[in-house]
Amino acid sequence: MSTTTTTTTAAATEGAPLTLRLAYDQEIHDEYKYSAYLPVYDNETRFPPLQPFEFNDRGLVADKEKPNLLSKSNPNLKVAKLTPVIGTEIRGLQLSQLSNLQKDELALLIAERGVVVFRDQDFKDVGAEKQKEFGRYFGPLHVHPVGAHVKDNLELHNIYLGPDNEYRNRKRDNRLTTTGYHSDVSYERQPPGITILTLLSVPPTGGDTAWESQTAAYTRLSPPIRALLEGLRAEHSGFPQAQGAERDGLFVRRDPVRTEHPIVRIHPATGQKALFVNPGFTKRIVGLRDEESEALLKLLFRHITHGQDFQVRVRWEEGTVALWDNRVTTHTAISDYNVHNPQEGVRHGFRITTLAERPGGVAGLESVWE
Ligand SMILES: O=C(O)CCC(=O)C(=O)O
Numbered sequence: 001m002s003t004t005t006t007t008t009t010a011a012a013t014e015g016a017p018l019t020l021r022l023a024y025d026q027e028i029h030d031e032y033k034y035s036a037y038l039p040v041y042d043n044e045t046r047f048p049p050l051q052p053f054e055f056n057d058r059g060l061v062a063d064k065e066k067p068n069l070l071s072k073s074n075p076n077l078k079v080a081k082l083t084p085v086i087g088t089e090i091r092g093l094q095l096s097q098l099s100n101l102q103k104d105e106l107a108l109l110i111a112e113r114g115v116v117v118f119r120d121q122d123f124k125d126v127g128a129e130k131q132k133e134f135g136r137y138f139g140p141l142h143v144h145p146v147g148a149h150v151k152d153n154l155e156l157h158n159i160y161l162g163p164d165n166e167y168r169n170r171k172r173d174n175r176l177t178t179t180g181y182h183s184d185v186s187y188e189r190q191p192p193g194i195t196i197l198t199l200l201s202v203p204p205t206g207g208d209t210a211w212e213s214q215t216a217a218y219t220r221l222s223p224p225i226r227a228l229l230e231g232l233r234a235e236h237s238g239f240p241q242a243q244g245a246e247r248d249g250l251f252v253r254r255d256p257v258r259t260e261h262p263i264v265r266i267h268p269a270t271g272q273k274a275l276f277v278n279p280g281f282t283k284r285i286v287g288l289r290d291e292e293s294e295a296l297l298k299l300l301f302r303h304i305t306h307g308q309d310f311q312v313r314v315r316w317e318e319g320t321v322a323l324w325d326n327r328v329t330t331h332t333a334i335s336d337y338n339v340h341n342p343q344e345g346v347r348h349g350f351r352i353t354t355l356a357e358r359p360g361g362v363a364g365l366e367s368v369w370e
């Protein structure tokens with residue numbers, strides 16, 4: 001937990017006091033432009049289970065050529081593939097100014113490229129309401145069951161690592177590396193699709209993020225293994241995360257769930273098949289003996305984490321916003337900087353997470369739960 005865990009009370013909208021736990025030390029942030037976005041925990045507001053909803057992928061209605069987003073008449077536009085397989089970088093377009101047609105095309109581009117990195121954005125300065133509104137265009141916003149968030153904005157999931165809060169690293173204290181590939185909250189019945197990460201404070205070097213293409217990972221497998229996996233579901237569990245949070249004295253705002261998702265899912269907008277297991281949340285393959293499940297998951301996790309030729313590592317800059325499709329990628333933070341060295345800095349940002357469809361697999365295989 002953070003070195004300072006002040007409990008304070010702030011006025012809630014209805015006038016009732018709200019217990020808010022500050023997960024940072026105010027003294028070292030006096031001059032900080034984005035202090036309103038520092039991590040806090042609302043230790044009171046409970047959420048019921050997520051309810052099913054009808055999802056309409058914006059990418060489905062987009063023009064595949066993307067004439068609005070990648071307009072030839074924009075002289076400032078620079079679009080570059082970061083690798084042949086995954087990742088595109090865009091300069092010369094402001095997310096905050098996109099039309100609905102452009103957002104539809106962006107949804108498709110993110111699905112096709114896995115992650116799209118926008119540079120020199122004013123998105124961090126448009127305010128929480130506009131930031132949330134932008135996210136809602138793609139799907140309902142997810143509230144994380146245990147994570148720190150931005151004050152008064154539970155939908156803005158906080159990303160913070162500094163000398164006053166090393167919680168993210170401490171959880172990995174006994175590990176050889178900080179990397180941990182995952183697909184965000186994949187245990188949800190309708191797990192996230194488009195996910196938007198904005199950094200407000202970027203270390204001068206280090207703190208990159210890496211993404212892996214689950215579409216490419218699937219394609220690389222041999223036909224017999226693909227055929228085997230296409231008929232199977234795997235269990236994704238939110239229980240270890242909730243139990244870990246409870247053990248660390250954090251408030252669990254929504255009860256954990258576990259869901260069985262198809263191991264191979266089909267993206268509704270691209271029609272492409274992608275692996276949908278990840279080392280973060282996938283626990284076992286349903287219907288297999290324990291040793292079989294362990295061996296197969298070990299193979300898949302090794303495949304996902306080792307395939308540098310279908311991964312991309314992105315260096316953050318001031319003003320960078322990264323948007324990825326959580327259905328067809330996994331990602332990891334790379335916490336390689338020393339938070340106690342003032343030269344190496346503080347890393348801070350927020351994530352907006354939009355929910356998508358109930359995963360659909362091959363031959364009508366669907367997600368199921370108890
Ligand atoms: O901090 C990062 O680079 C990524 C953190 C993460 O896993 C997320 O925002 O979902």
Ligand SMILES: [Fe+2]
Pocket residue numbers: 182183184331
């Ligand atoms: Fe994540």
